[in-house]
Amino acid sequence: MFKNIKYYISIVIILSISGFLLHNLVSSYEYAEQQKIDAQLSKAHNDAITNAKAGIEVYASLVSSLKSYAKNSTEFPSEVQMQHFLKDFLKETQFNDSILVNYIDIEHVFKYVITPNEIDPNNLKGLSVKSISSKKRIDELNALMQSQNIKLFTPINLREGWAGFPFNFSARNNKNEIVGYMTPILNVKYLLDFFYEGNDSDMYVHKFLVNDSIDLTREAFYNGSEIFNTSRDAEYYKKFNINEENFIYTTIQLFGLKLKVGSTFKKPQTINKNISKFAYIWYGIIAFLIFVILNQYLKNKSLNDNLQEANEIVITKNKELQNNLTNIQTLIKEIHHRVKNNMQMISGILTLQEDEYEDKNIINALRDSQNRIKSMSLVHQKLYGTHTLKDVPTKEYVSQLIQFIEETVSHQIFEFSKEINIDETLTFDGDTTANLGLIINELTTNSFKYAFKENQENNITITIIKQNDRYKLTYSDNGEGLPADFDIEATDSLGMQLIHVLTDQLSGELNYTRVPKNAFEIYFKQLEESYSE
Numbered sequence: 001m002f003k004n005i006k007y008y009i010s011i012v013i014i015l016s017i018s019g020f021l022l023h024n025l026v027s028s029y030e031y032a033e034q035q036k037i038d039a040q041l042s043k044a045h046n047d048a049i050t051n052a053k054a055g056i057e058v059y060a061s062l063v064s065s066l067k068s069y070a071k072n073s074t075e076f077p078s079e080v081q082m083q084h085f086l087k088d089f090l091k092e093t094q095f096n097d098s099i100l101v102n103y104i105d106i107e108h109v110f111k112y113v114i115t116p117n118e119i120d121p122n123n124l125k126g127l128s129v130k131s132i133s134s135k136k137r138i139d140e141l142n143a144l145m146q147s148q149n150i151k152l153f154t155p156i157n158l159r160e161g162w163a164g165f166p167f168n169f170s171a172r173n174n175k176n177e178i179v180g181y182m183t184p185i186l187n188v189k190y191l192l193d194f195f196y197e198g199n200d201s202d203m204y205v206h207k208f209l210v211n212d213s214i215d216l217t218r219e220a221f222y223n224g225s226e227i228f229n230t231s232r233d234a235e236y237y238k239k240f241n242i243n244e245e246n247f248i249y250t251t252i253q254l255f256g257l258k259l260k261v262g263s264t265f266k267k268p269q270t271i272n273k274n275i276s277k278f279a280y281i282w283y284g285i286i287a288f289l290i291f292v293i294l295n296q297y298l299k300n301k302s303l304n305d306n307l308q309e310a311n312e313i314v315i316t317k318n319k320e321l322q323n324n325l326t327n328i329q330t331l332i333k334e335i336h337h338r339v340k341n342n343m344q345m346i347s348g349i350l351t352l353q354e355d356e357y358e359d360k361n362i363i364n365a366l367r368d369s370q371n372r373i374k375s376m377s378l379v380h381q382k383l384y385g386t387h388t389l390k391d392v393p394t395k396e397y398v399s400q401l402i403q404f405i406e407e408t409v410s411h412q413i414f415e416f417s418k419e420i421n422i423d424e425t426l427t428f429d430g431d432t433t434a435n436l437g438l439i440i441n442e443l444t445t446n447s448f449k450y451a452f453k454e455n456q457e458n459n460i461t462i463t464i465i466k467q468n469d470r471y472k473l474t475y476s477d478n479g480e481g482l483p484a485d486f487d488i489e490a491t492d493s494l495g496m497q498l499i500h501v502l503t504d505q506l507s508g509e510l511n512y513t514r515v516p517k518n519a520f521e522i523y524f525k526q527l528e529e530s531y532s533e
Contacts, residue, residue, distance in 0.1 A: 004298050011294055015287050022283050026276045033271045041248060044204050045263035049250050051194035052261070056254060059191065063150055063167045063184055063255075065089055066101065070182060076173045079103070079112035079119055087116050098162060098187030103171060104129055105180035106145065108138060115160075122159050145170045145181050152255035154210055155188055155221040161229045163188045163221045167255065189218040195261070196235065207237045207247055207262035216259075240266050346373055392433040395422035398462060401437055405444050414452045421463040431527040435502045436464075436473065442495040443475045443520060451479020470508075473522040481518030488512055 069085050070077055077085065082101060090099070103111045108129040113120045130138055137153070144151055150169045157163050164185035171180045195206045208216040215222040217233035247262035402418055428436065444460060452458040463474040482488070488496055488510065503510045508524030 007294060007298060011290060015290070019283065019287075022279060026279055030271050030276065037269045037271070041204070041263065041265060041269075045248055045250065045261075048195040048197075048204075048206065048263060049252070049261060051197055052191060052252065055191045055194045056252070059165070059167070059186055060150075060255075062089065062099075062186070063169070066182065066184055067150065067169050071172050071176075072174060074174060076171070076179055079114050082112070083114045083116065083119065086114065090116055098164075098190060100158065100160065100164065100185040102183040102185070103180060104141075104183065106178060108141065111180065141168065141181060144168050145178050150255050152257040154214070154223065154257065155216055156185070157221055157225055157227045157229065158185065159228050163216070163219065163229065165191070165254075165257075188216060188221070192216075192218045195263075203265060203267075204263055205235060205237045205240050205242065205266045207264075209260040209262070211258055212260055237262075237264075242266075242268075391427040392430060393424075394426045394428055394433065394436075394464060395420060395424055397433055397437065398422060398440060398464075401440060402444060402460075402462075405441065405448070414448070414454065415457050416452065417457065417459040419459065419461040421461070421465075423464075426464065428526055432506065432524075435506050435527070436524075439473070439499050439502050439522065440475065442499050446495060447477040447479060451477045451481075467523075470523050470525055473524065474519055475522075476517055476519035479518070481514060482512060 066082075066086075070082075073081070082103070086099070086101060100113065100115055102113050102124070105111050110124045110127050110129070113122070113124045115121060129141070133141075140151075140153070147170060150167055153166045153168060155163050155165055165188055167184045167186065168181055170178055171182045173179055192206075192208060210216050210221070210223075215236075215238075217236050219229050219231050219233045220227045242264055246264040246268065248264065249260055249262045252259045252261060398420055402420070406416060440462065447458075447460055458478060460475070460477045463472075465472050489500075491497070500510060503522055503524065506522075506524035506527065508522050511521040511523075513519050513521060
């Protein structure tokens with residue numbers, strides 16, 4: 001267990017580094033997404049500011065035109081003349097009645113009040129501004145009359161029902177004499193509407209502060225004064241419960257008035273965390289699989305090590321067994337060799353005994369015994385010449401056996417031919433081969449004794465084939481065959497009796513046929529197969 005701890009430590013280190021890199025990657029992704037959101041808000045805010053500045057230019061153009069018209073007229077314009085000028089100027093704008101122009105003399109008394117369509121709608125003519133304004137504002141207006149500048153005071157809520165920007169400038173005649181001051185009041189809605197232009201305006205809310213503190217909307221100015229407008233701005237930021245830190249701000253200088261504009265999303269924009277969660281989940285799954293795979297690998301490695309050790313033991317044991325097997329094979333070969341030699345010695349003794357007898361029956365009996373011994377001796381010879389020490393090449397064995405029998409009876413002069421039809425690859429175990437050898441020996445010997453004639457062509461045919469789960473030995477010669485009344489089951493011939501015994505040992509069946517020609521047919525099984533059954 002302790003020798004594997006290094007693998008776990010390595011994996012933990014690798015996963016820790018991978019986790020750190022993944023966290024940085026996810027953080028970078030979330031930061032980039034937040035940057036996109038911030039950039040989107042910044043763009044919308046800047047676009048709104050740009051649009052608002054276009055509206056400011058309209059304000060500036062209108063106020064400057066009024067100032068220039070008043071100064072350059074032959075006589076200071078009357079209220080009717082000023083109304084006509086105002087109507088002509090506003091034909092291409094959206095102000096309609098959302099503008100009020102006041103002319104106030106140097107004593108701060110209203111001389112006239114006009115809109116594009118009405119004159120003095122609220123009966124202010126003759127009213128003193130001092131009665132409705134503070135001393136500080138009056139001082140500012142006195143200073144303004146001495147200036148050439150246009151100044152915008154803080155917004156006011158008008159009795160006409162809208163909030164306006166009060167622009168102020170010194171009123172002078174064509175001789176540049178101060179005759180009072182003019183106060184065009186323009187609807188703030190015209191300017192603030194520019195912030196809500198665009199297809200995505202429903203996504204954003206804007207906040208307008210005068211002097212960094214007082215709320216301004218398109219419908220009202222919340223400075224504590226009376227609000228005459230019954231409508232309220234549906235986009236007022238306080239309706240959306242938005243945190244202050246979500247706003248981004250830009251300050252616009254509007255003719256000396258500082259207007260602070262803030263923008264943010266109506267609904268807080270959140271980063272899609274699904275990708276991050278997906279990444280962490282997959283990281284966890286992969287880390288788990290890595291530990292599972294590592295654990296399985298270590299188990300397999302341990303098992304392989306154990307198997308390798310066991311395999312080395314098996315190889316060692318196999319080598320020992322191979323050495324023992326080689327020794328055993330050598331011993332078995334030696335046994336087969338000695339058995340063959342002993343049989344040959346017995347055969348030689350029988351050959352010597354032939355000279356001691358003149359009786360042909362005894363001599364024939366001795367020769368028959370020699371052939372039988374030779375057939376068995378040949379089996380042992382073939383066995384110790386094979387690698388397996390148990391399988392004998394059948395065709396080679398039968399060919400040599402027939403040749404030996406032919407040599408044994410070479411004292412007789414026969415024209416003799418043989419046909420051996422056996423598959424070259426066919427092999428039988430030693431016991432089966434010995435039994436077949438004795439059977440073939442008896443049949444061939446009988447052919448030489450009873451079937452072959454001098455001065456004629458003599459032949460034998462030996463065929464061994466496999467039929468289903470048995471083998472079939474067919475032996476035939478060109479002799480006259482057995483007498484019609486010969487009973488192979490009840491004969492007292494030693495050779496035939498031996499053939500019956502050997503066939504029974506092979507779990508076989510012996511038949512004699514006369515059609516299409518005289519032949520012995522023996523059906524048998526290998527002895528090893530018979531034993532296994």
